[in-house]
Amino acid sequence: MKILSVASEAYPLIKTGGLADVVGALPPALARRGIEMRVLLPGYGSVMTKLQGAPSEVVFEYDSLLGVPARLLSTRTDELDLIVLDAPGLYHRSGGPYVDAAGMDHGDNWHRFGALARAGADICAGILEGFRPDVVHAHDWQAGLLPAYLRYSAIACPSVMTIHNIAFQGHFSAAVLGGLHLPPHAMALDGVEYHGGVGYLKAGLANASAITTVSPTYAEEIRTPAFGMGLEGLINSRAAVLSGIVNGIDTDVWNPETDAILPRTYSAGDLSARRANRREIETRFQLDEDDDPLFIVVSRLTTQKGIDLLAEVTGDLVAEGAKLAVLGTGDTWLEDGFAGAAARHRGRVGVVIGYDEGLSHTMQGGADGILIPSRFEPCGLTQLYGLRYGCVPIVARTGGLADTVIDANSAALNAGVATGVQFLPVDAPGLRYAIKQAVRLYRQPGTWAGLQANGMGADVSWDRSAGLYADLYKSLLPVAGQPA
Numbered sequence: 001m002k003i004l005s006v007a008s009e010a011y012p013l014i015k016t017g018g019l020a021d022v023v024g025a026l027p028p029a030l031a032r033r034g035i036e037m038r039v040l041l042p043g044y045g046s047v048m049t050k051l052q053g054a055p056s057e058v059v060f061e062y063d064s065l066l067g068v069p070a071r072l073l074s075t076r077t078d079e080l081d082l083i084v085l086d087a088p089g090l091y092h093r094s095g096g097p098y099v100d101a102a103g104m105d106h107g108d109n110w111h112r113f114g115a116l117a118r119a120g121a122d123i124c125a126g127i128l129e130g131f132r133p134d135v136v137h138a139h140d141w142q143a144g145l146l147p148a149y150l151r152y153s154a155i156a157c158p159s160v161m162t163i164h165n166i167a168f169q170g171h172f173s174a175a176v177l178g179g180l181h182l183p184p185h186a187m188a189l190d191g192v193e194y195h196g197g198v199g200y201l202k203a204g205l206a207n208a209s210a211i212t213t214v215s216p217t218y219a220e221e222i223r224t225p226a227f228g229m230g231l232e233g234l235i236n237s238r239a240a241v242l243s244g245i246v247n248g249i250d251t252d253v254w255n256p257e258t259d260a261i262l263p264r265t266y267s268a269g270d271l272s273a274r275r276a277n278r279r280e281i282e283t284r285f286q287l288d289e290d291d292d293p294l295f296i297v298v299s300r301l302t303t304q305k306g307i308d309l310l311a312e313v314t315g316d317l318v319a320e321g322a323k324l325a326v327l328g329t330g331d332t333w334l335e336d337g338f339a340g341a342a343a344r345h346r347g348r349v350g351v352v353i354g355y356d357e358g359l360s361h362t363m364q365g366g367a368d369g370i371l372i373p374s375r376f377e378p379c380g381l382t383q384l385y386g387l388r389y390g391c392v393p394i395v396a397r398t399g400g401l402a403d404t405v406i407d408a409n410s411a412a413l414n415a416g417v418a419t420g421v422q423f424l425p426v427d428a429p430g431l432r433y434a435i436k437q438a439v440r441l442y443r444q445p446g447t448w449a450g451l452q453a454n455g456m457g458a459d460v461s462w463d464r465s466a467g468l469y470a471d472l473y474k475s476l477l478p479v480a481g482q483p484a
């Protein structure tokens, strides 16, 4: 079976969040099941630079892809078989994949990601020699138009639309329809029309053969107004093809026994080397060197992630005798808030504003617990890294956090299965209580060691979920003798 995965990010080439980790980790996991997955990715300037030196071949040239010259390059990294959409007019520019250097959305994102979806649909139609996918897998709004292109170009290829985060929907004015080369009748309720404009994620949800999201709990949550962000009606109408498949992590990249980024590696049998990693965190974050509970945050600093709630209870965390190290970037008021907290609580609260993949590994490899107070969390990956590294997750009971962490309530403790702390409601008192609970458990060394051991023993790999994706793809293949 051949699958085309279409996304705007893929680790290790370009990453702003968990989407990249998932898109980068799924292909090797599927390869182990004999499924060939190739990834179609925009050729951002930074991606082209990273790929310099990798063997690459032009496999298709467009005179005009939605009005711009473009070509498709076939290339690979150690683990990924890639098709790169090289269209410098769309993708070579300063800033990130979605925003310019000033943090504003690129004004032509409709075009940049419309072209990505169009190229994906063309590949499904068979423009590449030797690779015609049996199923196409589109990720988030950036690939959302793909199922619509399949429909309006009458290309017979089953499609899966995965929602990683419904908060980002790709909503543009109706004026872009012509530039997307979609027919006027696509502007319909069951087409791409959304609140009078063009909705990319909406188009994908309305037209895909199957819809998935990244945890079973989130798949239920997005059917409600509180989490569906306006799309709950459409999602409910397609509930028969909706499922939730929890993310795994790349257990080779994230392996405390071999992680070359860690000052000291360690295994579940002996966590004593974590202490050296902890000292490294304390140095980087200018925290007191002691054995008081050390909690970390590695996150986008936004209200989705409940970071404002943490800002509210930082003083209480310190009063409990704990320390906090925050790594992240995001909303300025939250960045400033933590800088202020670090100044007020010298030695107890430390902040690094920035994106630092290496530091995130050291933090997971040395801290006692990771705080994830998200208001909503489709899956979340940092709790999975925490489990794998013996950094106990303290999480809001929502989405994938609810599905991957076993709360240390007395039943779970008695049964010896707890892996972390969950809290509800997701508000400041809830988080305050969870921190208090975590500190209490930390002060019972045997109990805490049990949480760490259970977490490190949990299966956070892609094995099981790759099997669920494989089953889903298979279920979409046309049955011999029946029309597709």
Ligand code: ADP
Binding pocket: 016, 017, 018, 019, 021, 165, 298, 299, 300, 327, 328, 329, 354, 355, 356, 357, 358, 360, 379, 380, 381, 382, 383
């Ligand atoms: P989301 O995709 O919503 O941001 P996830 O938990 O799925 O949340 O994924 C976030 C990913 O980004 C994780 O791999 C996490 O380690 C990483 N990450 C987030 N912020 C930072 C940062 N400031 N520095 C390094 N890695 C970060």
Ligand code: GLC
Binding pocket: 017, 018, 019, 022, 164, 165, 214, 247, 377, 378, 379, 380, 381, 400
């Ligand atoms: C999104 C979600 C996050 C999820 C990630 C990968 O960014 O916010 O919860 O883990 O996608 O699926």
